Amino acid sequence: MSRSIAILVLLLAPLLAMAQPKPTHPLPPGAAVASAHQLATDAGIEMLRQGGNAFDAAVAVSSVLSVVEPISSGLGGGGFFLLHDARSGQDVFVDARETAPKAATPARYLTADGEFDRDRAENGPWAAGIPGLPAALVHVAGKYGRLPLAKSLAPAIRIAREGFPVYARFANGYMQRREVMERYPGTREVFLRNGRAPKEGDLFRQPELAATLARLASGGHDGFYRGTTAQRLLAGVAAAGGAWTAEELAAYQVKERAPLAFDYDGWRVVTAPPPSSGGVALAEMLQILAPWDLKALPEAERVHLVVEAMRRAFRDRTFYLGDPDFVRIPMRTLMSPDYAAGLRAGINPDKATPSDLLAGKPTPLEDEETTHFSILDAEGNRVSATQTVNLLFGSGLVPSGTGVLLNNEMDDFALKPGTPNAFGVMGFDANAPEPGKRMLSSMTPTIMESPGKVAVLGTPGGSRIITMVLLGVLGYADGLDAAQVAALPRYHHQWEPDVLGTERNALPADVVARLRAMGHDVLVPGEDSAGRRSSDSWGNMNTVEWDRAANRLRAASDPRNPVGKATVAPAR
Known part of the structure; x- marks a missing residue:
């Protein structure tokens, strides 16, 4: 460069800097990662320190969770990645939900006398959809990350x-599923050591899974969906009596969809579109609740109104929602404040609405062992991701030579219309299986933004995911911080069965009494005499927040999970 040009550049530099648009808000003072396992959180921070962004960190966190949480998720499952690109300001939803194999027709899930075959729906090869998570890792790394997939x-x-x-949780969960897990030679090879089940404190190695991940790292999409891994998956499914094809495995692709976005109490809420049912239900519930000052209400009255909103949203979930590529969903109606106002008008502020009084047919118009992680980097990029194999250890089937534990997501279809799935949630034609169709999900990764704060949140919990995210959103709207939101007590209603379930000690005794007087059937752990069960604690929320006014980051992993970890890493 000549001296005259260099001088000109130096003279113009201040003017050029002034011409650059200044950010409306300061950049975050670092990065934050919250996940369900400390090794996964550490892997995310490692990628950020190696020059990666939130999306590289997401690939690292997701893949490590696939190794250390086979109880919850893995390469044999799927998930949803809600991404916010700070540079463009765009939000995108990466749909890596599993798809139905061609052979998995509804008739396959009936016994000889026409009854629903729950064992086939939940266990073994027929329970498994075509996995989506490996494709998501390749897609997110290649399109949004800046590090090589192998790194x-x-x-x-x-x-x-x-x-x-x-x-x-790993050891106890295995014992719950041991009978199914030990049906399959490939699963026994991975989980048993000299015939002994894994115990707390054992060192659990998975060399076959390491080799499968290495093939994915070197071959990308084809490293899993074609070649050696694909051949072993197909052979393992066939050996167990299933019927996948090489063509449908190779054809799997993630889909990018526009997230749902709506306003609530000064916040812009961005969340999951179908085939998640969570975002639609979240929008419906919050818009029903919008006119009430919930924070000012006595606790019983607040819970009553929130439950009535839950009841109505889950009723609509049952009949209208499914894979948008296969069914027509009345999104404009379900997302409309006017529709919410009509639902609100039917709520008696002093009395529960029996679910059987809500229409039980269409009107005109994931076990808790899923996992979630939240990431925000120093550039302002955000990731809210939820991934799963559905129930504890998915289908229980590991095709030999892969280390890949297959999901049992086929149970999330309405395999027999009107018959509840493992979470007690029903569905009808909109969520019936078809070749290549994605089953309805409750996963609800969510990002909230107000003038003063950004929050990223989500949780596992089956059908309770939706209501736990609802309570988290309400918590942030009430001014709580990340740790307080992650620790919030939880309650849930899903239309059918007509029961208000709670965690142990989630609601004070006087509030429970008042709700029962209003007509709610409240199920409290340890109190019920009719043989019904409600677990003591639910979910595993992982959330991060950026307080823009104070330019401070917070991260929280659910206190219910002793192996979770949330880390804030200052900018370097």
Whole structure:
């Protein structure tokens, strides 16, 4: 460069800097990662320190969770990734939900006498949809990350090869599913050591999964959906009596969809579109509740109104929602404030609405063992991601030579219309299985933004995911911080069965009494005499927040989960 040009550049530099648009808000003072396992959180921070962004960190966190949480998620499952790109200001939803194999017709899930075959729906090869998570890792890394896929997957490969300590939830969950897990030779090869089930404190190594991850790292999409891994998956499914084809495995692709977005109490809420049912239900519930000052109400009255909103949203979920590529969903109606106003008008502020009084047919117009992580980086990029294999350890089937535990997401279809799935949620034609169709999900990764704050949140919990995210959104709207939101007590209603379930000690005794006087059938752990059960604690929320006014980051992993970890890393 000549001296005269150099001088001109120096003289113009201040003017050029002034001409650049200044950000409306300061950049975050660092990055924050919250996930359900400390090794996954550490992997995300590792990618950020190696020059990656939130999307590289998401690939690392997701893949490590796939190694250390086979109870919850894995390469044999799927998930949803809600991404916010700070540079463009755009939000995108990456749909990596599993798809139905061609052979999985409704008739396959009936017994000889026409009854629903729940064992086939939940266990083994017929329970499994075509996995989507590996494709999501490739897609997010290639399109949004800045590090090579092999670098982002390196922590997961290392941990699978070297092992990690078995934790209590892993060991206890295995014992619950042991009978199913040990039906299959490939599963026994992975989980049994000299015939012994994994125990807390054992070092759990997965060399076959490490090799599968390495093939994904080197071959991308084809490294999983074609070639050696695909051949072993197909052989393992066939050996167990299933019927996948090489063509449908190779054809799997993620889909980018426009997220849902709506306003609530000064917040812009961005969340999951169908085939998630969570975003629509979240919008419906919040718009029903919008006119009430919930924070000012006595607790029983607040809970009553929130439950009535839950009841109505879950009723609509049952009849209208499914894969938008296969069914017509009345989105404009379901997302409309006017529709919400009509539903609100039917709420008696002093009395519960029996669910059987809400129409039980259309009107004109994931076990809790899923996992979630939240990330915000120093550039302002955000990731809210929920991934799953559905129930504890999915289908229980590991095709030999892969280390891949397959999902049991086929149970999330309405395999027999009107018959509840494992979570007690019903569905009808909109969510019936068809070749290549994505089953309806409750996963609800969500990002909230107000003039003073950004929050990223989500949780596992089956059908309770939706209501737990609702309570989290309401918590942030009430001014709570990340730790307080993650620790909020939880309650849930899903239209049918007509029961208000709670965690132990979620509601004071006088509030429970008042709700029962209003007509709510409140199920409290340890109190019920009719043989019904409600677990003591629900979910595993992981959330991060950026307080723009104070330019401060907070991250929280659910206190219910002793192996979760939330980390705030200051900018370097």
